[in-house]
Amino acid sequence: MTAAAVTAAAAPDLSVQIGKLTLRNPVTTGSGTFGFGSELADLVDLNRLGAVCVKATTSHARIGNPPARIVETPGGMLNAIGLQNGGVENYIREKAPFLRRFDCPIIVNVPGEDPEDFAAVTRRLTEAGVADAIELNISCPNVSHGLDYATDPRLTAEVVSACRKVTDLTLIAKLSPNVTDIRPIAKAAQDAGADAISLINTLVGTSIDIKRRRFRLANGTGGLSGPAIKPIALNLVYRVAQTVTVPIIGMGGIMDASDAVEFLLAGATAVAVGTATFVNPTAVHEVADGIAAYLAQNGFTEVRQIIGAVQAADIRPRTTPEPTQEI
Amino acid sequence: MTAAAVTAAAAPDLSVQIGKLTLRNPVTTGSGTFGFGSELADLVDLNRLGAVCVKATTSHARIGNPPARIVETPGGMLNAIGLQNGGVENYIREKAPFLRRFDCPIIVNVPGEDPEDFAAVTRRLTEAGVADAIELNISCPNVSHGLDYATDPRLTAEVVSACRKVTDLTLIAKLSPNVTDIRPIAKAAQDAGADAISLINTLVGTSIDIKRRRFRLANGTGGLSGPAIKPIALNLVYRVAQTVTVPIIGMGGIMDASDAVEFLLAGATAVAVGTATFVNPTAVHEVADGIAAYLAQNGFTEVRQIIGAVQAADIRPRTTPEPTQEI
Amino acid sequence: MIRKFLAPVIANMPLAAPGHRVLTFLAPALVADARPGQFVAVAADTGVQVLRRPFSVFTADPATGEASILFSVHGPTSQALAAMRPGDALDLVGPLGGRVFSPDSRPGVRHIFVGGGYGVPPLVFLAKTIHAADPHALMDFVDGARSKEFLVGTDGLEEIGVTLWLCTDDGSCGHHGRVTGVLPDLLGDRSRPAHIYTCGPTPMMQAVAEMAAAFDVPCQVSMEVFMPCGLGVCMGCAVHRTDGTYARGCVDGPVFDGREVVWQ
Amino acid sequence: MIRKFLAPVIANMPLAAPGHRVLTFLAPALVADARPGQFVAVAADTGVQVLRRPFSVFTADPATGEASILFSVHGPTSQALAAMRPGDALDLVGPLGGRVFSPDSRPGVRHIFVGGGYGVPPLVFLAKTIHAADPHALMDFVDGARSKEFLVGTDGLEEIGVTLWLCTDDGSCGHHGRVTGVLPDLLGDRSRPAHIYTCGPTPMMQAVAEMAAAFDVPCQVSMEVFMPCGLGVCMGCAVHRTDGTYARGCVDGPVFDGREVVWQ
Numbered sequence A, B: 001m002t003a004a005a006v007t008a009a010a011a012p013d014l015s016v017q018i019g020k021l022t023l024r025n026p027v028t029t030g031s032g033t034f035g036f037g038s039e040l041a042d043l044v045d046l047n048r049l050g051a052v053c054v055k056a057t058t059s060h061a062r063i064g065n066p067p068a069r070i071v072e073t074p075g076g077m078l079n080a081i082g083l084q085n086g087g088v089e090n091y092i093r094e095k096a097p098f099l100r101r102f103d104c105p106i107i108v109n110v111p112g113e114d115p116e117d118f119a120a121v122t123r124r125l126t127e128a129g130v131a132d133a134i135e136l137n138i139s140c141p142n143v144s145h146g147l148d149y150a151t152d153p154r155l156t157a158e159v160v161s162a163c164r165k166v167t168d169l170t171l172i173a174k175l176s177p178n179v180t181d182i183r184p185i186a187k188a189a190q191d192a193g194a195d196a197i198s199l200i201n202t203l204v205g206t207s208i209d210i211k212r213r214r215f216r217l218a219n220g221t222g223g224l225s226g227p228a229i230k231p232i233a234l235n236l237v238y239r240v241a242q243t244v245t246v247p248i249i250g251m252g253g254i255m256d257a258s259d260a261v262e263f264l265l266a267g268a269t270a271v272a273v274g275t276a277t278f279v280n281p282t283a284v285h286e287v288a289d290g291i292a293a294y295l296a297q298n299g300f301t302e303v304r305q306i307i308g309a310v311q312a313a314d315i316r317p318r319t320t321p322e323p324t325q326e327i
Numbered sequence C, D: 001m002i003r004k005f006l007a008p009v010i011a012n013m014p015l016a017a018p019g020h021r022v023l024t025f026l027a028p029a030l031v032a033d034a035r036p037g038q039f040v041a042v043a044a045d046t047g048v049q050v051l052r053r054p055f056s057v058f059t060a061d062p063a064t065g066e067a068s069i070l071f072s073v074h075g076p077t078s079q080a081l082a083a084m085r086p087g088d089a090l091d092l093v094g095p096l097g098g099r100v101f102s103p104d105s106r107p108g109v110r111h112i113f114v115g116g117g118y119g120v121p122p123l124v125f126l127a128k129t130i131h132a133a134d135p136h137a138l139m140d141f142v143d144g145a146r147s148k149e150f151l152v153g154t155d156g157l158e159e160i161g162v163t164l165w166l167c168t169d170d171g172s173c174g175h176h177g178r179v180t181g182v183l184p185d186l187l188g189d190r191s192r193p194a195h196i197y198t199c200g201p202t203p204m205m206q207a208v209a210e211m212a213a214a215f216d217v218p219c220q221v222s223m224e225v226f227m228p229c230g231l232g233v234c235m236g237c238a239v240h241r242t243d244g245t246y247a248r249g250c251v252d253g254p255v256f257d258g259r260e261v262v263w264q
Ligand SMILES: Cc1cc2nc3c(=O)[nH]c(=O)nc-3n(C[C@H](O)[C@H](O)[C@H](O)COP(=O)(O)OP(=O)(O)OC[C@H]3O[C@@H](n4cnc5c(N)ncnc54)[C@H](O)[C@@H]3O)c2cc1C
Pocket: B068, B070, B071, B072, C039, C049, C053, C054, C055, C056, C057, C069, C070, C071, C072, C073, C074, C075, C076, C077, C078, C079, C118, C121, C223, C224, C225, C226, C227, C254
């Protein structure tokens, strides 16, 4: 065995490209599940992350929804945080300096009231030099407006275009699973200038306390995340990967490396670990290490070799009638 | 305590009305999870069911999809059966006679290729007197055409109208959760003459075998059912209950009576037990008994008292901006 | 009759084969009804698994009302089974299986059982059943495994007159090679009719069924497909038949005629 | 420093109170860092629960490196904890909690602990910490429960000079009534400053905090809200503050100034 072969076997190349960013490995964090990085400093080494995606940052501070904000459900959880955050100026002043100490691309998640609002925050973050990429959160199910944009290709394009005009940073459109057909929406985001697409945000759901006969969440509904939604997320990532050419950041129920590999095989260039961090705060590292182990065990030298590598299924096109037969 | 009070406490009135049918209790079965009734005869007493909803019956026999057809997922399962069945004549000849021996309304689930196909099967079942209600399966994610109808109000209305013309039986439209906004679709079904609405059918999802790097299901994708989808189903039932006046049969992840009560509180007039039957074949009886116990414990005398009785949440209308505040 | 019940665990004995165990439980109604090839669907409190798992009936003793399953530890359910202790309650539905092994009734027939892995338990049950009906039945049991220590479940068969043919892939015991290596000798004896009953990994059963067809000997195969409900209602256990249709492995099987199955 | 680790279980002792236990485990790093009011987030293999559950640090012994939690069996996680045996591994993250109990350092201050249910453990830890720093500290512990058998966790406190005030709703032991029944006497002593530290059911804490405000005595409350992550990242543990904002129960608390909290 040559020295090069030994090295390759020992350490597969995990790096991937998302827009202008080179990630040292394909593992990033789900916005809203990793705070602003500092909270987990004792447990997670930001220098070992592919990128960090921070909690949503809005133009003005938001107090969020009243409690209860989170309930557990079978295999998952519902959240209705309501985008509580200190606003963009607070982010720039209080949160960004910590993150900038690390060699880790920062993705800032940006919701907005309308295209102008999205663009204003994007512009401010760009000018201040406190983000390496902007993830447009056009898909938050827990606040007004949030959801509407990602349910319509035209509205999606409006938000993306508005932001594209004001930033050269890598622009990521975060899509919603709560739609009839995600493909035209993904296409619209790409055509409007998104450098990448992330999905999925949470699915709308609810839970009722039968003793008190009221909704468990003060907000009524919340967003479902966690292992329960993984099959749905995986299918949407596959669909979108068949539709767009820009890279995809896949997420939804990734708890371990094996889940992450499923997303990569389905066509995601990177993955985000969300709810898993609550259960296992070091999941981000375990997922990255596990992907490396999978590659080594299966004779791959680069993570890029498995992206979209799932063998195409014999999925019949929906317009061809099924064969029928009298039995 | 008077004798009447004792009786009321001992046995709350569980009966509900779905179109022309009076169900002795609100518990029915999810189509495709209970066969044609006879398979479970050792374990389940059909005379104790609210109604029985049988496996999909198509105009011609269908061989179904190749295996693997089912995979387990966290808190749920994906199925891609592909509507395997012997066809409507086979149903009339081989299956209906057994079901007719019981004092239990029969709901026949009917998928179709186009409105004419739906109507042809509906007419045949009506003429043959082998069904008490028809559930139009316009939402099966596992075959061509199936899904399309329930994703569009106009197509939904076309199918329902075509069938309404050929039957006086109770007509139920089964809706899909894989849509951006279910409300106009539910409304269209009602306006076109549906006597009731059932929901949800399964959510589209997939699963990948990372060792073999291929989809676990031969069909590529499947329909997600089981506890994992309960929060999504419950929210859709609530939304539709706020939208239509016809009764709703709620389903999706109901494993026990407590789950069923959540659906009733959300606005379902009846519930269907699906995946739970695979795990616990007597779930239908346990759910009905448990609903009765819940009513008794909480001082209700009729199940109708809790239908839609969840206290309205403080769900902010999606068009009103959130209060924001500098913190 | 299919029942759902909680059966008290009587014993949970490790076998010599690593990871293999026999779990014995009290279930008189099951014992009364179960026939060779039938199985029980077990629900263990694994949390991660939603569905039950099928396990063949290994023994069913009418004298004591005790039945048992023989299993190896694969995943969550079998792990949970391995941890069960006497007195614990085993949550099961059964007996399941619509078409079972049907002993060949031709006089003087040679019954040939070909088993591997967890295909052995139903065949042992079948051998004992045939012996009980006809103490002079001629029986050969071909048991295959990776290596010696994985040959399990055939204890006591020789006592009821079964001739054992052990095969190991690594030659550590008996015939060095696959079960199909010893079959030609057995099938070559044309002096009496023969009948094969096989259960085990699909590639093994395919090879056995093809060999049976070549020798024109009837062959019953017990298909091991994933069985989500075991009750015939989910259609998830499809077995591809030569007529082009899909049978349900659970109620149209698990036992099929070897010539009826389309092997992948 | 917050760590994630598997701590070997040393002992799992039932208490006299039905369903209550103390689980002791080896965790030197936790012992070194944990302060009164902090907690650990426990992951038990319940299957049905996705999230960890918080349990207050009850004891932390630097001499042995052993820590413990005191819990009562409610649901799946506490059930799994109750079943743990010495040598098992306890999966935990901790110590968690950003703002902890801060002992009043005014000379001669009377420290009044008011606990109920699983509010008792952190207060016991606090009392021991105060005693270690000042062996002459004046300490009163008001412990409330439904009835006598549910008064738990205060063993050994009298030995370190704590005066115990037991209260039971049914009068089966000590004061017949709520903890707020004995507080006026303690707070009425104006000869020295007093400081209340309370943890327990929210209605109890609200009553205590309101009484403290009426007597103008400082009061620290440890809020018990559902804590999905315990790390400050999910924002799910909102505590409504009088300034109209929501604090995070886990890292902005769990200890708050009683006047800072909007009680529902
Ligand atoms: C009729 C019948 C009788 C059986 N009798 C016995 C018996 O007597 N003794 C015995 O030990 N076993 C028996 N089995 C096999 C047993 O039911 C399975 O191995 C079962 O999956 C074990 O459950 P588990 O939770 O321990 O492992 P699982 O987690 O279910 O995993 C077991 C194996 O199956 C694979 N697997 C899991 N799900 C799927 C899927 N959807 N598709 C493909 N592969 C999958 C896993 O990768 C793993 O290798 C029988 C199976 C059938 C169908």
